[in-house]
Amino acid sequence: MNAVKIYYTMLHLECACMWRKQLQCLQGLMFFCLSVVFLPFAVGSDLNILQAVGPGYMWIMAIFASLLTADSIFSIDNQSGFLEKTVSAPDCLTAYYFAKLTAYFIFSSVPVILLTPVLSLLYQLSIFTIIILSITLTLGTFILNLFTLLGSILTLPVNQRNNLVQLLILPMITPVLIIGTMASYFTEPNQLTFSYIYLLLAIFLVAMFLLPIASIYLLRCGNT
Amino acid sequence: MFILKSYLSLAKCYDIAHRISSIISPAIIPCFTLGLVWSLFIAPTDFQQGQAYRIIYLHVPSAILSLNLYFIMGILALGYLIWRIKIFSLLIQCLAKVGIVFSGLALVTGSIWGKPMWGTWWIWDARLTSTLILFFLYLGILALNRSITQSRAKDSACAVLTLIGTVNIPIIHYSVVWWNTLHQGATITQFWAPKIDHAMLKPLIYMLLCYIMYVIVVVSNLLIKAIAERESHTQWLKKRLLEDVF
Amino acid sequence: MGITLIKSSMQVNSIAIKQLTYDYQDRLFERLDLIIESGSLVQITGKNGAGKSTLLKILAGILPIEPHSMFINDCNDRQVFALYQQRIRYIGHQPGCKAELTVDENLQYDSVIYNQMLPMNLVDHLTHWQLNHYQHNLVQYLSYGQKRKVSMLKLTCFPGQIWLLDEPYVGLDKAACEFLTKIINSHVQNQGIVILSTHQEIANFGLVAEKIINL
Numbered sequence: 001m002n003a004v005k006i007y008y009t010m011l012h013l014e015c016a017c018m019w020r021k022q023l024q025c026l027q028g029l030m031f032f033c034l035s036v037v038f039l040p041f042a043v044g045s046d047l048n049i050l051q052a053v054g055p056g057y058m059w060i061m062a063i064f065a066s067l068l069t070a071d072s073i074f075s076i077d078n079q080s081g082f083l084e085k086t087v088s089a090p091d092c093l094t095a096y097y098f099a100k101l102t103a104y105f106i107f108s109s110v111p112v113i114l115l116t117p118v119l120s121l122l123y124q125l126s127i128f129t130i131i132i133l134s135i136t137l138t139l140g141t142f143i144l145n146l147f148t149l150l151g152s153i154l155t156l157p158v159n160q161r162n163n164l165v166q167l168l169i170l171p172m173i174t175p176v177l178i179i180g181t182m183a184s185y186f187t188e189p190n191q192l193t194f195s196y197i198y199l200l201l202a203i204f205l206v207a208m209f210l211l212p213i214a215s216i217y218l219l220r221c222g223n224t
Numbered sequence: 225m226f227i228l229k230s231y232l233s234l235a236k237c238y239d240i241a242h243r244i245s246s247i248i249s250p251a252i253i254p255c256f257t258l259g260l261v262w263s264l265f266i267a268p269t270d271f272q273q274g275q276a277y278r279i280i281y282l283h284v285p286s287a288i289l290s291l292n293l294y295f296i297m298g299i300l301a302l303g304y305l306i307w308r309i310k311i312f313s314l315l316i317q318c319l320a321k322v323g324i325v326f327s328g329l330a331l332v333t334g335s336i337w338g339k340p341m342w343g344t345w346w347i348w349d350a351r352l353t354s355t356l357i358l359f360f361l362y363l364g365i366l367a368l369n370r371s372i373t374q375s376r377a378k379d380s381a382c383a384v385l386t387l388i389g390t391v392n393i394p395i396i397h398y399s400v401v402w403w404n405t406l407h408q409g410a411t412i413t414q415f416w417a418p419k420i421d422h423a424m425l426k427p428l429i430y431m432l433l434c435y436i437m438y439v440i441v442v443v444s445n446l447l448i449k450a451i452a453e454r455e456s457h458t459q460w461l462k463k464r465l466l467e468d469v470f
Numbered sequence: 471m472g473i474t475l476i477k478s479s480m481q482v483n484s485i486a487i488k489q490l491t492y493d494y495q496d497r498l499f500e501r502l503d504l505i506i507e508s509g510s511l512v513q514i515t516g517k518n519g520a521g522k523s524t525l526l527k528i529l530a531g532i533l534p535i536e537p538h539s540m541f542i543n544d545c546n547d548r549q550v551f552a553l554y555q556q557r558i559r560y561i562g563h564q565p566g567c568k569a570e571l572t573v574d575e576n577l578q579y580d581s582v583i584y585n586q587m588l589p590m591n592l593v594d595h596l597t598h599w600q601l602n603h604y605q606h607n608l609v610q611y612l613s614y615g616q617k618r619k620v621s622m623l624k625l626t627c628f629p630g631q632i633w634l635l636d637e638p639y640v641g642l643d644k645a646a647c648e649f650l651t652k653i654i655n656s657h658v659q660n661q662g663i664v665i666l667s668t669h670q671e672i673a674n675f676g677l678v679a680e681k682i683i684n685l
Contacts, residue, residue: 013571079564081566081567081621091552156377164364167367178403458497
């Protein structure tokens with residue numbers, strides 16, 4: 001069996017797993033929706049404030065929504081002994097990692113990205129801002145998921161239920177947050193916005209190269 | 225390489241740390257007293273800021289050291305991951321404890337300096353914000369260190385986290401600088417005039433050397449404790465502990 | 471060591487552990503030496519906490535050790551170790567199957583992990599372990615013994631030379647115990663290696679260990 005077929009089979013099965021755990025997948029989405037909807041109750045419905053704060057606030061809430069279920073990515077497999085089985089047959093570890101990454105992205109970040117344009121209407125953001133927000137959120141949450149998987153592998157040996165992943169990942173995700181929100185603050189098309197998107201792409205490429213290596217190395221060298 | 229490795233064994237490092245600690249510890253209090261007297265009383269008063277500028281003698285060395293200690297930890301992490309030298313991972317954990325204290329000190333003294341300068345306790349300035357993120361990076365390493373009990377997993381996890389953080393720090397720093405200049409515009413971010421007077425520079429460098437001496441002593445003591453915890457069941461440690469008692 | 475021509479159809483003739491010192495909370499193994507030849511059944515026994523599961527995990531490559539401590543066919547090359555790991559079938563304490571997938575899907579996952587096609591006569595394999603009626607049931611609704619049988623399925627469906635079994639008879643009913651004894655005996659006769667850890671007397675199950683490692 002070649003690597004791509006292994007990856008696709010694993011991806012299919014991981015997605016089947018996550019589809020059957022719907023409540024867990026929807027946690028992030030519910031958190032995102034509720035927080036975005038309830039902001040005006042806290043700061044008032046003055047549109048100036050909402051449009052000034054909106055894109056950045058949605059970015060932060062998207063980050064936290066993705067991080068909500070971070071501790072259970074590998075720990076469920078670890079507790080059921082599945083991770084041990086996978087580590088003892090290490091040829092498939094790379095495919096396993098990427099299948100988990102893709103499945104996690106599809107089920108925890110893509111719903112948030114799809115709902116962002118709808119929820120942006122609550123803040124009456126301009127069309128251009130909504131488009132740029134969606135694009136930067138897509139790139140940003142994928143980079144975030146790379147970091148999240150690394151964080152969940154780092155915290156695998158911890159015995160308590162914890163959300164240490166947030167503490168570990170948030171300082172490292174600050175540049176992505178800064179660049180993503182700086183891009184989203186433009187209300188009209190201009191050249192500067194795309195330079196931010198190219199920067200995000202650059203960070204994405206570097207992260208996509210370095211982080212899987214670190215994560216698979218940690219999985220292999222016995223974090224169980 | 226083998227000769228080097230024998231020096232990196234835990235027993236040897238335990239002895240070296242004891243020796244360093246016993247030699248340098250008596251010198252700390254006199255050196256610091258001299259440094260404080262020099263910086264508080266002897267160094268000249270600043271033209272712009274009056275006596276309040278003297279906090280830089282505490283702030284600047286701790287800020288410099290907190291960043292440099294992180295880079296040293298990054299190099300040690302790389303060494304641990306490539307060669308699996310156990311003393312490196314113990315050093316990372318000890319340096320993290322010192323580093324978090326220094327970055328916290330830099331934040332606090334920075335705020336204390338900020339009050340007479342800008343009238344507020346906190347300002348979202350590029351350097352202070354970078355130090356804040358550095359504080360959280362240290363906090364993450366320490367939290368991970370405390371929560372994992374298995375030593376092998378703890379070492380690997382802390383090393384990888386430190387390495388990723390070290391690679392990330394330049395990115396974080398430049399993006400924070402960018403963020404600050406774009407959002408705040410023309411806020412004055414300079415703490416002192418670009419050319420610092422020699423009479424003020426000398427006590428600063430002296431305080432930096434005192435801080436480095438303090439780091440060496442504290443890390444030696446923490447390392448002794450960490451090695452003792454890690455190797456508590458071995459014969460050589462029991463022998464050493466008995467020798468220390470009698 | 472030199473340059474060894476390694477074929478992917480390599481047969482593992484011997485597993486040797488030399489002077490292994492390992493810590494897990496406290497010192498478990500002090501200069502452990504053992505050699506396991508092909509075609510043998512090895513039993514690891516000892517008190518609770520003596521390190522039986524840890525030794526099995528070390529043999530499976532789950533817990534890493536220094537490369538100079540473990541030799542496969544008298545060779546501690548990384549490539550040889552990777553080929554060795556392809557031939558391991560490890561069953562630990564926990565069932566080791568995903569609770570949200572059906573038995574069928576768990577087998578598909580196993581086929582991908584062990585890089586072998588699913589067997590043609592899958593239903594026969596399931597019948598041996600009395601799981602044929604549960605093929606499309608979610609594993610989370612099965613009993614503990616049935617979950618262990620799901621993890622035992624890979625021993626027959628995806629054959630591998632080395633079986634590392636941690637307390638395999640726990641939770642299995644009488645028919646399953648007899649079947650397990652039968653496949654272990656036939657596997658050992660076919661030059662396979664079976665290493666199992668158990669407290670109980672394996673003579674009760676009809677097995678005779680060639681080597682007993684007492685930790």
